[in-house]
Amino acid sequence: MALMAAGVVMAAGGAFLIFGRDVxxxxxxxxxxxxxxxxxxxxxxxxxxxxxxxxxxxxxxxxxxxxxxxxxxxxxxxxxxxxxxxxxxxxxxxxxxxxxxxxxxxxxxxxxxxxxxxxxxxxxxxxxxxxxxxxxxxxxxxxxxxxxxxxxxxxxxxxxxxxxxxxxxxxxxxxxxxxxxxxxxxxxxxxxxxxxxxxxxxxxxxxxxxxxxxxxxxxxxxxxxxxDERKKMGWKVIAVTSVLLGLSIWVKKYKWAPIKSRKIVYNPPVVGTPVSKLKQMENQKAK
Amino acid sequence: MASPIYNLFFRKNTAMLTTVFVTMFGFQMAFDTGSTVLWDKINQGRQWKDIKSRYMEKEDEE
CATH class of the missing domain: 1.10.760.10 (Cytochrome c-like domain)
Incomplete structure (x- = not known):
């Protein structure tokens, strides 16, 4: 029993050393x-x-x-x-x-x-x-x-x-x-x-x-x-650049609209009837 | 494309440049004035120009 208690105390001490208070x-x-x-x-x-x-x-x-x-x-x-x-x-x-x-x-x-x-x-x-x-x-x-x-x-x-x-x-x-x-x-x-x-x-x-x-x-x-001057100038810069940001977003959307909304359709090429099938058809005609 | 605005302001290069420069000048004046008015309103009573009358008047009296 005493041994176990000592072991618990030591384990707790070890844990404190590792995970304890910041240094x-x-x-x-x-x-x-x-x-x-x-x-x-x-x-x-x-x-x-x-x-x-x-x-x-x-x-x-x-x-x-x-x-x-x-x-x-x-x-x-x-x-x-x-x-x-x-x-x-x-x-x-x-x-x-x-x-x-x-x-x-x-x-x-x-x-x-x-x-x-x-x-x-x-x-x-x-x-x-x-x-x-x-x-x-x-x-x-x-x-x-x-x-x-x-x-x-x-x-x-x-x-x-x-x-x-x-x-x-x-x-x-x-x-x-x-x-x-x-x-x-x-x-x-x-x-x-x-x-x-x-x-x-x-x-x-x-x-x-x-x-x-x-x-x-x-x-x-x-x-x-x-x-004082810096804060005032900062507000003016934010005002101007936010308009420019809005404009650039609009231009981007304007330019990309046809590209984003286009539909790409794949039409497979028309393939002629294979030669083997032609031969089969000829054989059937011959019969 | 032949709207009166286009014909008057943008059709000739010189007219276009004049439009740009005049607009720039006008906008800058309006923007600076407007932002100063707004700034002074937000900071009413805090800036030197708001309080200097107290000290200027005192000197005139003396």
């Missing part, structure tokens, strides 16, 4: 919590960005994110006609100083920014950024929505997903913060968005989730500024 290269904690799918309006394929939201999101970036994160691929001129007027963008550009071309003596001077200048980075270089942030490099946000799995959902979840306290049993290394959505759960960035942190000029209540939504939509724009 992953990473633990769930290292993978990070997968973000929730949020009902974004601007990701629908017939909707543009909400440009009022982009304007608010850029304000959040300027007042909150920009103290650590660069946005190095966005020049001021792209803001014009998307979330700012020309004069506003010019005034914003002039707040910063940029290097001039070398003058006659080879000296590089400073000049106020122009629309063609790119948004300045908070740190001189990556090393300075690391030194100021406890060794962690705040990544550039220009293409962040494209650069992370989950895109807008991930960034929104990350920004709003900091718990009050790390859950029991979670180990949080020194200088890091707990965020379940961040792969590894230990993130150098602390929670930055709190209710009422910025004051929106259009009177929208600046809740944590509102600011996160606006800044994520803005980051989506910075990663895909062409999306």
């Amino acid at each position: 992953h290269a990473m633990t769930p904690a290292e993978e990070g919590l997968h973000p929730t799918q949020f009902p974004w309006e601007h990701t629908k394929w017939h909707k543009t960005y909400d440009h009022a939201s982009l304007r608010r999101g850029f304000q959040v970036y300027r007042e909150v994110c920009a103290s650590c994160h660069s946005l190095s691929r966005i020049p001021y001129r792209t803001l014009v006609g998307n979330m700012m007027t020309v004069d506003e963008a010019k005034a914003l550009a002039e707040e910063n100083e940029y290097d001039t071309d070398p003058n006659d003596e080879g000296e590089i001077e400073k000049r106020p920014g122009k629309l063609s200048d790119y948004i300045p980075s908070p740190y001189k270089n990556d090393e300075a950024a690391r030194a100021a942030n406890n060794g962690a490099l705040p990544p550039d946000l220009s293409l962040m929505v494209k650069a992370r799995h989950g895109g807008v959902n991930y960034i929104f979840s990350l920004l709003t997903g900091y718990p009050e306290e790390p859950p029991a049993g979670a180990t949080v290394p020194d200088g890091l913060n707990f965020n379940p959505y961040f792969p590894g759960t230990g993130i150098a960035m602390a929670r930055v968005l709190f209710d009422g942190l910025v004051e929106y000029e259009d009177g929208t209540p600046a809740t944590t989730s509102q600011m996160a939504k606006d800044v994520v939509e803005f980051l989506n724009w910075s990663a895909e500024p062409e999306a």
Whole structure:
């Protein structure tokens, strides 16, 4: 009896080894919590960005994110006609100083920014950024929505997903913060968005989730500024090509109709009476 | 084959080419305008041109 029980246990163990749990290269904690799918309006394929939201999101970036994160691929001129007027963008550009071309003596001077200048980075270089942030490099946000799995959902979840306290049993290394959505759960960035942190000029209540939504939509724009135009062009292409598809189906049917509806009839050739039969007939006549 | 439409638009090569180019021009204008109107209607209040008046007016006042 004991032998049999041991055998059953061993068989079960063997079956578990063969058919048991999947083996992953990473633990769930290292993978990070997968973000929730949020009902974004601007990701629908017939909707543009909400440009009022982009304007608010850029304000959040300027007042909150920009103290650590660069946005190095966005020049001021792209803001014009998307979330700012020309004069506003010019005034914003002039707040910063940029290097001039070398003058006659080879000296590089400073000049106020122009629309063609790119948004300045908070740190001189990556090393300075690391030194100021406890060794962690705040990544550039220009293409962040494209650069992370989950895109807008991930960034929104990350920004709003900091718990009050790390859950029991979670180990949080020194200088890091707990965020379940961040792969590894230990993130150098602390929670930055709190209710009422910025004051929106259009009177929208600046809740944590509102600011996160606006800044994520803005980051989506910075990663895909062409999306509005691309979606519109896509619809036009679909409209034209569907007419062309209908036409080509009609032409195909028109050309094939006589071929498909024709009837092929086989008329066997008229064969003359065989010689042997002729001879028989002659014999019968002779009789 | 001698319908008035055929005689007027397609019989001569020059007339045919003119028909093609004029139709193309007209259709493209109509299609672009129509699709823009539809697009703006679907995305009412979302695009910059819908909201820029708020910020332009403010500047004029100042």
